[in-house]
Amino acid sequence: MMMGNHVSSYEEQLVREIHETPKEYWPNLLQLIRLFRESVILKPAEASFRQGWQEAMTGQTYPVSELWEGIDAE
Numbered sequence: 001m002m003m004g005n006h007v008s009s010y011e012e013q014l015v016r017e018i019h020e021t022p023k024e025y026w027p028n029l030l031q032l033i034r035l036f037r038e039s040v041i042l043k044p045a046e047a048s049f050r051q052g053w054q055e056a057m058t059g060q061t062y063p064v065s066e067l068w069e070g071i072d073a074e
Helices: 003-020 023-040 045-057
Strands: none
């Protein structure tokens, strides 16, 4: 199977799933898809640094002790 056919197959499956989803849920589905895309696509380093810097400057930080909660590190 060629790569183009494989992508086309996924596209067909996505379209089928969308059409099988009741239309009143489409806004939520669209939001999920956008959030997913944003979570898997890496931002350029400069954009990531700017976001981190902005979060640090506005106090959107956590103490290191909280970051390690729930992690079983020895």
